[in-house]
Amino acid sequence: MTGYDLPYSPGDAVIIEKMTVSVYSIPTSMPEADGTIEWHSTTMILVEVYAGNAKGIGYTYGHKAIAEVIDATLKDLVVGKDAMLAPAFTEDMIKAIRNDGQCGIAMMAVSAVDIALWDLKAHVLELPLISLLGKVKDGMLLYGSGGFTSYIDAELENQLAGWVASGINHVKIKIGAEPDRDITRIKLARDTIGTAELFIDANGAYTAKEALQKANEYERYNISWFEEPVPSSDLKGLKLLREHAPFSMKIAAGEYGYNLPYFNAMLEAGAVDVLQGDATRCGGITGFIKAGHLCESYQLPYSSHCAPAVHLHAALSLPAFYIAEFFYDHVRIENMFFKGVVQPVDGIIQPDMTRPGLGLDIKQADAEKYRII
Numbered sequence: 001m002t003g004y005d006l007p008y009s010p011g012d013a014v015i016i017e018k019m020t021v022s023v024y025s026i027p028t029s030m031p032e033a034d035g036t037i038e039w040h041s042t043t044m045i046l047v048e049v050y051a052g053n054a055k056g057i058g059y060t061y062g063h064k065a066i067a068e069v070i071d072a073t074l075k076d077l078v079v080g081k082d083a084m085l086a087p088a089f090t091e092d093m094i095k096a097i098r099n100d101g102q103c104g105i106a107m108m109a110v111s112a113v114d115i116a117l118w119d120l121k122a123h124v125l126e127l128p129l130i131s132l133l134g135k136v137k138d139g140m141l142l143y144g145s146g147g148f149t150s151y152i153d154a155e156l157e158n159q160l161a162g163w164v165a166s167g168i169n170h171v172k173i174k175i176g177a178e179p180d181r182d183i184t185r186i187k188l189a190r191d192t193i194g195t196a197e198l199f200i201d202a203n204g205a206y207t208a209k210e211a212l213q214k215a216n217e218y219e220r221y222n223i224s225w226f227e228e229p230v231p232s233s234d235l236k237g238l239k240l241l242r243e244h245a246p247f248s249m250k251i252a253a254g255e256y257g258y259n260l261p262y263f264n265a266m267l268e269a270g271a272v273d274v275l276q277g278d279a280t281r282c283g284g285i286t287g288f289i290k291a292g293h294l295c296e297s298y299q300l301p302y303s304s305h306c307a308p309a310v311h312l313h314a315a316l317s318l319p320a321f322y323i324a325e326f327f328y329d330h331v332r333i334e335n336m337f338f339k340g341v342v343q344p345v346d347g348i349i350q351p352d353m354t355r356p357g358l359g360l361d362i363k364q365a366d367a368e369k370y371r372i373i
Contacts (some may be wrong), residue, residue: 014082019047035176035203043110045109048362056242057357057358058115065183066109069100090283137321160193164193167345170196171196183217200225202229204229214229228252242272253275263291273294300320
């Protein structure tokens with residue numbers, strides 16, 4: 001158990017004494033690419049907040065400049081505050097980044113801090129975060145995500161077969177980098193996974209008409225999810241796909257949402273069958289939960305983007321939550337950097353109710369190898 005020398009009592013102030021931020025660059029295990037970009041490393045920005053004998057951690061994946069925003073703009077809004085009032089001062093952080101743009105790098109900085117504050121609060125109370133939020137689901141359904149366009153056929157086949165063999169019966173591959181190869185890769189994926197559900201993700205590589213044509217071509221391979229067939233900003237294009245793509249093919253988008261008005265605009269436009277949210281971008285646990293309840297009000301399913309260890313507890317508090325992205329690159333990093341990462345059983349992960357907060361502890365020596373700031 002963690003906590004104070006004296007038990008916490010309601011009404012006690014639990015003052016945040018310190019906040020630190022560090023940056024790590026982790027090379028990919030092999031080159032990775034999707035429909036529009038390629039990359040060779042992933043950068044994690046890690047926040048640690050301290051109050052008494054308790055510590056909370058939060059993180060995001062993005063440019064190292066996120067750390068500067070945290071240090072220069074957000075730290076003074078957090079240190080000295082009562083941890084038990086979090087996330088009330090998340091709004092103060094969002095106001096503070098107004099002139100920097102309340103999205104992108106600045107909002108990712110807010111997100112990492114908000115996650116750390118929720119983790120800290122749960123540690124002070126010596127509770128798993130889900131006990132603080134309120135559990136409505138027992139486990140988080142996963143889809144294996146990777147299938148990068150940079151993979152040769154044998155690499156793609158090996159990854160997909162591994163997920164299915166482990167009990168993950170929903171898998172996703174990237175398409176769009178070389179449109180002429182899409183159909184070959186989709187056929188290979190279907191042959192490899194048998195009757196498991198197959199998702200595809202174009203990362204906005206196509207125009208609406210191109211994507212619609214491809215959706216109809218892919219129908220015979222039983223594609224049940226077409227993610228970002230067009231850029232997420234093209235709400236009319238997404239709506240066109242949602243209305244005219246094969247009935248069994250869900251249109252998913254939203255991972256680049258940073259605030260509630262964005263998600264509301266997407267839902268109000270009738271642009272998606274499944275809304276995606278990312279706590280490391282959309283305001284942390286606070287923003288992720290708000291978007292989940294908004295999705296519930298539209299009677300549509302909600303899905304988390306990447307970083308499964310961050311999303312687990314929040315997802316299980318949301319009635320609208322459907323499925324989580326078990327993203328290869330982030331799963332690899334989370335297992336490298338943290339103790340307490342729960343492992344899938346039959347395609348589902350469940351929180352360890354014996355561990356407080358997110359259930360994660362940093363493997364300091366392992367992480368230090370990749371530290372750049």
